[in-house]
Amino acid sequence: MVAVDIILSGVILGGIYAMVALGLTLQYGVARILNLAYGELLIAGAFGAYWLYSSHAVGPLVGLIVIVPVAFLANWAIYTYLLTPLVRRAPSREALEADSILFTFGLLFVLQGLGLAIFGGQIYGYPYLRIPVEIAGVAVQANRLVAAAVALAIGIGFYLAMTRTRVGTAVRAIAVDPSAASLVAIDVPRFSALVFAAGGALCAAAGVLISMSQTFTVTSGIVFTMKALVIVIMGGAGNLAGTLIAGLVLGLVEVAVARLIDPGLTLAANFLIILAVLMVRPAGLFGRSA
Amino acid sequence: MSDGRAWIVPVIVVTVVIVAAFPLTVDGNVLAENGIRLGSAYHLTLGINMLQFVVLATAWALFSGPTRYISLATAAFFGVGNYTVAVLANAAPLPALILLAAVIGVAVALVVGLATLRLRGIFFVIFTFGLSELMREVVRWYEVNQAHTVGRYIFFNISQEQIYWELFALALLVFMAGWLITRSRLGLALRVIGDDETVARHVAINTTAAKLALFAVSAAFMSATGAVMAPRYTYIDPAFAFNPLVSFQVVIMALLGGAGTLYGPLLGVIPLVLISEVISTTFASNFPLVLGVVFIVIVYLLPNGVVGLVQRWRTGATRLPAIARAPRIPGSGPLLEVNGLRKAFGGVRALDGVDLTVEQGEILGLIGPNGSGKTTALNLISGALKPDVGEIRFRGHPIAGLPSHQIARLGIARTFQIVRVLESMSCRDNVIAGLAFRPDPLWGEAARERAATLLDRVGLATRADVPAGQLTYIDQKRLELARALALDPELLLLDEWLAGLNPRELGIGIELVGSLRTEGLTIILVEHVMDAIRSLCDRCVVMNAGQKIADGPPDAVLAEREVIAAYIGDAVA
Numbered sequence: 001m002v003a004v005d006i007i008l009s010g011v012i013l014g015g016i017y018a019m020v021a022l023g024l025t026l027q028y029g030v031a032r033i034l035n036l037a038y039g040e041l042l043i044a045g046a047f048g049a050y051w052l053y054s055s056h057a058v059g060p061l062v063g064l065i066v067i068v069p070v071a072f073l074a075n076w077a078i079y080t081y082l083l084t085p086l087v088r089r090a091p092s093r094e095a096l097e098a099d100s101i102l103f104t105f106g107l108l109f110v111l112q113g114l115g116l117a118i119f120g121g122q123i124y125g126y127p128y129l130r131i132p133v134e135i136a137g138v139a140v141q142a143n144r145l146v147a148a149a150v151a152l153a154i155g156i157g158f159y160l161a162m163t164r165t166r167v168g169t170a171v172r173a174i175a176v177d178p179s180a181a182s183l184v185a186i187d188v189p190r191f192s193a194l195v196f197a198a199g200g201a202l203c204a205a206a207g208v209l210i211s212m213s214q215t216f217t218v219t220s221g222i223v224f225t226m227k228a229l230v231i232v233i234m235g236g237a238g239n240l241a242g243t244l245i246a247g248l249v250l251g252l253v254e255v256a257v258a259r260l261i262d263p264g265l266t267l268a269a270n271f272l273i274i275l276a277v278l279m280v281r282p283a284g285l286f287g288r289s290a
Numbered sequence: 291m292s293d294g295r296a297w298i299v300p301v302i303v304v305t306v307v308i309v310a311a312f313p314l315t316v317d318g319n320v321l322a323e324n325g326i327r328l329g330s331a332y333h334l335t336l337g338i339n340m341l342q343f344v345v346l347a348t349a350w351a352l353f354s355g356p357t358r359y360i361s362l363a364t365a366a367f368f369g370v371g372n373y374t375v376a377v378l379a380n381a382a383p384l385p386a387l388i389l390l391a392a393v394i395g396v397a398v399a400l401v402v403g404l405a406t407l408r409l410r411g412i413f414f415v416i417f418t419f420g421l422s423e424l425m426r427e428v429v430r431w432y433e434v435n436q437a438h439t440v441g442r443y444i445f446f447n448i449s450q451e452q453i454y455w456e457l458f459a460l461a462l463l464v465f466m467a468g469w470l471i472t473r474s475r476l477g478l479a480l481r482v483i484g485d486d487e488t489v490a491r492h493v494a495i496n497t498t499a500a501k502l503a504l505f506a507v508s509a510a511f512m513s514a515t516g517a518v519m520a521p522r523y524t525y526i527d528p529a530f531a532f533n534p535l536v537s538f539q540v541v542i543m544a545l546l547g548g549a550g551t552l553y554g555p556l557l558g559v560i561p562l563v564l565i566s567e568v569i570s571t572t573f574a575s576n577f578p579l580v581l582g583v584v585f586i587v588i589v590y591l592l593p594n595g596v597v598g599l600v601q602r603w604r605t606g607a608t609r610l611p612a613i614a615r616a617p618r619i620p621g622s623g624p625l626l627e628v629n630g631l632r633k634a635f636g637g638v639r640a641l642d643g644v645d646l647t648v649e650q651g652e653i654l655g656l657i658g659p660n661g662s663g664k665t666t667a668l669n670l671i672s673g674a675l676k677p678d679v680g681e682i683r684f685r686g687h688p689i690a691g692l693p694s695h696q697i698a699r700l701g702i703a704r705t706f707q708i709v710r711v712l713e714s715m716s717c718r719d720n721v722i723a724g725l726a727f728r729p730d731p732l733w734g735e736a737a738r739e740r741a742a743t744l745l746d747r748v749g750l751a752t753r754a755d756v757p758a759g760q761l762t763y764i765d766q767k768r769l770e771l772a773r774a775l776a777l778d779p780e781l782l783l784l785d786e787w788l789a790g791l792n793p794r795e796l797g798i799g800i801e802l803v804g805s806l807r808t809e810g811l812t813i814i815l816v817e818h819v820m821d822a823i824r825s826l827c828d829r830c831v832v833m834n835a836g837q838k839i840a841d842g843p844p845d846a847v848l849a850e851r852e853v854i855a856a857y858i859g860d861a862v863a
Contacts, residue, residue, distance in 0.1 A: 106585035113579020264431030
């Protein structure tokens with residue numbers, strides 16, 4: 001009974017986590033921006049869904065139609081207007097990473113500051129599909145099931161797009177080696193901007209899905225940044241299949257720790273797993289060795 | 291050493307005087323211009339704030355400056371100090387608690403460092419970022435579930451002036467520690483690591499130990515600062531003690547001032563604390579927002595990016611007593627024996643059961659077409675790679691799988707196929723890096739003299755003070771040889787060291803390598819230049835597709851059908 005509960009809840013949570021990390025693996029693995037404000041952008045998506053639901057009575061799934069394009073444009077603008085100067089001047093990948101970490105850490109506080117000014121510090125949430133559904137004798141909230149299903153659908157669709165299309169091939173080429181990609185006539189700067197934007201759109205979509213079943217505050221983004229980073233490192237930066245699997249693993253472990261030991265120790269569990277993984281494979285579970 | 295630094299001393303003196311005077315000042319004209327409120331209590335608060343960041347940023351730069359590992363763990367160590375005092379407030383006097391906090395900080399740093407310092411730079415950043423989050427969660431979990439409280443009250447009978455002077459003492463200590471470290475071999479080791487970690491290992495530096503030591507020292511100061519500051523807050527909770535904003539402020543301050551020098555962080559702390567002060571008084575409600583914008587603007591304004599700010603520092607005055615050199619113990623039998631060496635990369639067998647012996651005093655040519663496994667063999671012998679199967683014995687001792695720095699210490703030095711000099715360091719310091727970590731290390735004046743001799747030997751005598759990055763490719767190769775010779779090796783591995791030389795340079799190069807043999811050095815020469823092989827090598831081993839296909843005197847070996855086939859193709863042979 002407990003085992004079924006853990007596996008079911010773990011897969012649902014893991015599906016959402018995979019979705020959360022998918023955007024970051026694009027932004028970091030392909031566009032080479034280690035975005036520490038990632039969680040804040042996710043929470044922005046959650047607040048977007050809340051705002052649409054509470055003031056326009058628009059459900060979150062319909063809300064995705066509005067929020068995803070807005071997030072895409074916003075992230076495209078961030079990359080094109082704010083990050084491109086940093087990308088241009090960076091002499092090496094390491095230099096860009098250091099600059100982007102500090103830039104996005106600053107962005108984190110800007111977004112939090114804006115959020116606090118608009119929404120204040122209280123806890124937000126909205127009732128959506130709060131119907132218990134029974135699966136294999138375990139009660140699960142319908143909103144979480146829907147969120148996980150949508151996350152998985154988006155994840156798989158994205159994976160297919162990346163592996164089966166010309167654009168996807170170009171993106172994967174950039175992930176492996178940007179300078180080699182430019183040698184085969186791939187417009188790396190343009191694609192990087194688009195990929196960063198797509199990552200941001202996925203991130204906002206994940207925020208919408210999370211808002212369906214969880215409460216959130218302006219400052220709760222940092223936890224999601226951490227989890228996404230853990231998953232991306234475990235799965236190997238830029239590796240989509242690795243990200244999906246690492247997300248599921250993390251979800252399962254978190255639920256198991258929360259149910260069997262203590263809910264307060266899930267973040268500690270995250271770190272133990274990633275430490276263990278990196279001890280054995282320094283480039284991640286599915287990463288290329290350096 | 292450079293002339294542009296003369297202005298720095300008065301700046302520091304004036305700063306110290308101003309800062310030291312904060313508790314005594316009644317009207318601060320300097321600060322009044324910046325729109326800051328007056329009053330001695332206010333100045334004291336500002337002084338405490340400034341000193342706190344001086345200690346934190348300087349301690350941060352102690353480790354991150356030379357190694358270029360960006361650590362976001364400051365908040366974690368600071369919080370450790372806060373909580374040490376908060377939890378044990380009634381159990382011991384404050385000085386004991388501050389010391390204890392430093393000890394706990396060191397313990398945490400050692401555990402975290404052992405686990406993460408082996409990782410590549412970016413993983414380290416993320417880990418340290420996560421560490422403060424993790425500590426906060428764990429402390430919160432403990433407080434709620436075990437101690438049944440959310441935060442803790444700290445009551446100490448201590449005045450602001452006392453806290454101020456404690457911080458002042460801590461600041462002096464951190465500067466002293468930094469000054470001593472830059473003048474020690476540890477300081478040099480960290481700079482070598484910062485420039486090129488692979489080279490560091492091959493000049494016999496135990497990179498993990500060096501990084502760990504400095505990480506722990508830096509953590510001790512951060513935790514001590516946390517402990518000193520704790521009595522200032524009457525109430526702390528995990529979110530306050532482990533605030534990631536602190537980590538970020540410290541990084542920005544240190545980098546803005548220049549993390550490569552001891553006084554650099556100080557220069558960054560002063561303006562940024564003042565800016566923060568102005569922001570928090572004028573935009574009290576939007577503090578994080580405005581601070582974030584200010585930081586973003588700072589990142590933009592750095593012309594060479596943040597990394598450009600991690601300046602190179604140069605130690606010149608490294609005058610410690612020289613250590614006497616131990617006599618070398620001659621061995622018997624082959625110097626190097628390799629048996630059944632195998633190494634695969636995925637499905638590709640780079641080396642597939644190779645046997646080799648190298649006799650004392652000979653030059654062995656290791657030749658073969660591209661991809662035949664020559665460089666892999668050198669990487670296995672020098673410890674850059676670990677073999678899948680097989681034995682490597684050096685003077686009879688098994689060395690297969692040992693870390694590079696230990697192999698280097700045993701007396702095997704190497705150069706790299708693609709030249710790797712420590713670009714930001716002077717030629718002299720490049721060579722000293724090779725002298726300072728061998729079993730009979732040279733340091734101080736003795737090291738400088740020996741470095742001069744070695745540089746002269748490779749024809750770089752006049753370029754001792756030039757940063758290695760400014761040398762031409764050929765000169766960089768020469769410098770690399772001097773660095774390898776600095777280890778005083780018995781066996782020297784030269785990976786295509788003669789490639790790319792023009793005919794005149796080639797002649798000089800061949801002569802140089804030949805003269806090394808007459809001095810008793812044993813050499814493995816991976817080379818494509820046939821003239822060099824014919825004139826230098828006593829014996830040649832030919833490799834093809836990961837296997838040895840011939841072994842013997844150069845002329846005989848080069849005439850073999852299989853060798854010709856491997857190089858030119860089957861049709862010709």
